[in-house]
Amino acid sequence: MNTGSSMAAEEGDGRALRLLHGVEDGLLVAAVAAMVGLAGLQIVLRNGFGTGIFWIEPLLRALVLWIGMLGAVSASRGGQHITIDVLTRALPPRWRLPLRAAACAFTAVVCAALAWQGARYVMLEYGFSGTAFASVPTWAVVTIIPLAFSLIGLRYALFAAIFLRGREPFRGPGE
Amino acid sequence: MSAASATVTLAVLLAALAGAPLFAVIGASALAGFWLAGIDGQAAIIEIYRLADTPVLVAIPLFTLAGYVLGESRAPQRLVRLTDALLGWLSGGLAIVALAACALFTAFTGASGITIVALGALLYPALKTAGYGDRFSLGLVTSSGSLGILFAPSVPLILYGVVAQQLDLPVRVGIDELFLAGLLPGLLMLVILSAYSMWQGRSLARARTAFDRREALAALRDAAWELPLPALVLGGIYGGVIALSEAAALAAVYVLVVEVAIRREIALTDLPRVLVQAMQLVGAILIILGVSLASTNILIDARVPSRLFEAIQGIIDNRWTFLIALNVFLLVLGMMLDIFSALVIMVPILLPIAIGYGIDPLHLGIIFLANMQIGYFTPPVGMNLFIASFRFDKPVMTLYRATLPFFALLLFAVLIITYVPALSLWLPR
Numbered sequence: 001m002n003t004g005s006s007m008a009a010e011e012g013d014g015r016a017l018r019l020l021h022g023v024e025d026g027l028l029v030a031a032v033a034a035m036v037g038l039a040g041l042q043i044v045l046r047n048g049f050g051t052g053i054f055w056i057e058p059l060l061r062a063l064v065l066w067i068g069m070l071g072a073v074s075a076s077r078g079g080q081h082i083t084i085d086v087l088t089r090a091l092p093p094r095w096r097l098p099l100r101a102a103a104c105a106f107t108a109v110v111c112a113a114l115a116w117q118g119a120r121y122v123m124l125e126y127g128f129s130g131t132a133f134a135s136v137p138t139w140a141v142v143t144i145i146p147l148a149f150s151l152i153g154l155r156y157a158l159f160a161a162i163f164l165r166g167r168e169p170f171r172g173p174g175e
Numbered sequence: 176m177s178a179a180s181a182t183v184t185l186a187v188l189l190a191a192l193a194g195a196p197l198f199a200v201i202g203a204s205a206l207a208g209f210w211l212a213g214i215d216g217q218a219a220i221i222e223i224y225r226l227a228d229t230p231v232l233v234a235i236p237l238f239t240l241a242g243y244v245l246g247e248s249r250a251p252q253r254l255v256r257l258t259d260a261l262l263g264w265l266s267g268g269l270a271i272v273a274l275a276a277c278a279l280f281t282a283f284t285g286a287s288g289i290t291i292v293a294l295g296a297l298l299y300p301a302l303k304t305a306g307y308g309d310r311f312s313l314g315l316v317t318s319s320g321s322l323g324i325l326f327a328p329s330v331p332l333i334l335y336g337v338v339a340q341q342l343d344l345p346v347r348v349g350i351d352e353l354f355l356a357g358l359l360p361g362l363l364m365l366v367i368l369s370a371y372s373m374w375q376g377r378s379l380a381r382a383r384t385a386f387d388r389r390e391a392l393a394a395l396r397d398a399a400w401e402l403p404l405p406a407l408v409l410g411g412i413y414g415g416v417i418a419l420s421e422a423a424a425l426a427a428v429y430v431l432v433v434e435v436a437i438r439r440e441i442a443l444t445d446l447p448r449v450l451v452q453a454m455q456l457v458g459a460i461l462i463i464l465g466v467s468l469a470s471t472n473i474l475i476d477a478r479v480p481s482r483l484f485e486a487i488q489g490i491i492d493n494r495w496t497f498l499i500a501l502n503v504f505l506l507v508l509g510m511m512l513d514i515f516s517a518l519v520i521m522v523p524i525l526l527p528i529a530i531g532y533g534i535d536p537l538h539l540g541i542i543f544l545a546n547m548q549i550g551y552f553t554p555p556v557g558m559n560l561f562i563a564s565f566r567f568d569k570p571v572m573t574l575y576r577a578t579l580p581f582f583a584l585l586l587f588a589v590l591i592i593t594y595v596p597a598l599s600l601w602l603p604r
Binding site for chain 1: 190191192193194195196197198199202203206216217219220221223224226227228229230232233235236237240417420421423424425427428431447450451454455456457458459460461462463464465466511512513515516
């Protein structure tokens, strides 16, 4: 996997895209800061004062889901998701580009399906009106799943279009 | 297999080969599997939601964050200076320094290639200056990039524990036990590679410097802020004083305070970039884990592991033959899949089969990870080969040749680890 900086060659003037990236990154950074802060606070409270705040534990677990999904959205920006990618690496561009376009289109369709199922599940949980922790409803925690899959799916649909036009939207590791 | 599921399998395999991300490939199989079984597709989402219901997972973003922040600071330089001051006087000393530093660093950063980027760049020129051959030096820094994943608190070890705990096994697979199980096998690899390095460095006069007490003290003082970290985390975990997620939180908070607030080696304005980069890796791992929780469910409902076990039992009738087959299989797997995807995809299938052959789940975990560790630099697609090729600006072919002796030695270590279960099980069981 590519651990380096995002090498996506963003299409278009991308002011809206930059704004979207800013919001995504902002949410991600806030979620991580919350996780570090709350996990640290919990240790201090537990070991220093022998107490704890009951909702920190479930909130931390919910943050794992949020950070995971937001991180995955961020990783999709530069096409940094884990792939097998043995076949296409060796192919000439004439074959590789349409194949990669098909793979990206496939990914977009799968993400759309997962986003759709996710949205249905959010509605279902909304009907149950169960609570995840404190007074935060479960549906609000689950919402990140369809949201993230929608954003990832949109990216891959965009990548598919760029590949079809005969260009590389991102560089993989070692290429 | 019905015609419908055969079609789905074929389509999904083609997508994977065309370069579709694995999370999409696994997600598609999960959705199709539920659909074919007549189960509502929301079941897939319920499984992904289990990411928010697994307390140990909190450790993964926190340790990864700590690792990335350390990698961005000057901590790697201080680590190299310190190990050099302490071990540099040995014959082959610098090479052993490289191995020890890489193992420690990888245990904390989880072999995401960051070891090669952060430490390799320091060690490779240093090794060459000390008189080691170019090929040996390259091979050493590349293959050390995955050395140390058997030591706590490496993320692959934690992930194996998480996946195993989802399986409802008859035996307990504690992450604390896994940390103990990995200790001796990890040391074995370190010792074998160190012995090889001493042999390589036997004729290098310049590789030997006398032990300098003043430099050792200065290096200790230089690394004074980082020194408590391994003691805190490893002592806490191995000593059973703190829970894993607490150790991870402690590591993250400590590293942030030291490198950002005290040493100021990472500017506060630069922190979001480091943070986002670290979480991209976490996201790439967790999204695969999420969708594979769903697909694993289908596999188990369809009794795939037990059917496979019955089929394999017809061909392989004893544990030792199974272990040979397992090693070959894992080596091939390691060439194609990275460690994280291999873990979440294959462990749910392999673990029940291995238990059927009387293999301890802890031992299987160590065998699995040890094989995958070699897979990191096995041609053609070992990830660390590409990272090293990129970092040191060498053709991948050169790296294939350079890592060959290390591959042979670590393969030897893997065989010992596989056929001497006591090495993994003596400490935890």
